[in-house]
Each structure stands twice: as structure tokens, then as C-alpha cells.
Amino acid sequence: VQLVQSGGGSVQPGGSLRLSCLASGLAFHDAAIGWFRQAPEKAREGISCQSNSDSASYYVDSVKGRFTISRDKSRNTFYLQMDSLKPEDSAIYYCAADYQPFGCASDAGSYNYWGQGTQVTVSS
Numbered sequence: 001v002q003l004v005q006s007g008g009g010s011v012q013p014g015g016s017l018r019l020s021c022l023a024s025g026l027a028f029h030d031a032a033i034g035w036f037r038q039a040p041e042k043a044r045e046g047i048s049c050q051s052n053s054d055s056a057s058y059y060v061d062s063v064k065g066r067f068t069i070s071r072d073k074s075r076n077t078f079y080l081q082m083d084s085l086k087p088e089d090s091a092i093y094y095c096a097a098d099y100q101p102f103g104c105a106s107d108a109g110s111y112n113y114w115g116q117g118t119q120v121t122v123s124s
Helices: none
Strands: 002-006 009-011 017-024 031-038 045-050 057-059 067-072 077-082 091-099 118-122
Touching: 002 091, 017 031, 017 091, 017 118, 031 067, 045 067, 057 067, 077 091
Parallel strands: 009 118
Antiparallel strands: 002 017, 017 077, 031 045, 031 091, 045 057, 067 077, 091 118
């Protein structure tokens, strides 16, 4: 299984970015997906996840209404659309996937497959 991330970069406060995560070697239709971030000297934080059926999504309170998780099953790719970005959103962002029978998990320990990480910097 391989997850390859793209997107990220630097943006001013209030701006938008979209992160992508291309999955290979994974039964994409059966996998829950998640996005995590880690700021310097902080623990990795689960910010969003989605169940394998796309029927359930989770967002941490700090990103609700600003970030949107989605997936394109025809492309084996999932996304994190980030709008109204704030300086406190600056971190390394990671995608993750794994087989989870019910819902999706927001803790990093529940995922075995990870992307390489990409830096997001929000600064004026």
C-alpha cells in the first residue's frame, strides 16, 4: 500500500489550499480515510476522517465549517479542501487510510497506511 500526497504550500490567512492523497495497493472502496496534522512540538492531531461508505465524516472542532474531506473512487484519491485558513493551521499534514468496519477513527493508532506528509504554512 502506498499513499502519495500532493498539494500544500504557503498561503495568506483567509486563503485556501487543497491536499490530495493518491492510494495504490489498497481496496479503496473498503477503506476509511483520514487527515492528520502535526505542528512543531505538538502531538499528531486527527482533524478529519470519513468512513468507507462515505456515510460518516468527522471534523475536529477547530476545522469544522472550513475544511472538507472527500474522495474520488474513480481516481483512488482523497482530498482535504481547506478554506479560510488561519496561522494556527500551519503544520505538516498527513493522509492516512485503513480498513475500518464501522465509521472512521480519529486517532493515529488506528491507521497503518500513511502519506509522506506535506507542509502547510499560513502566514501574512
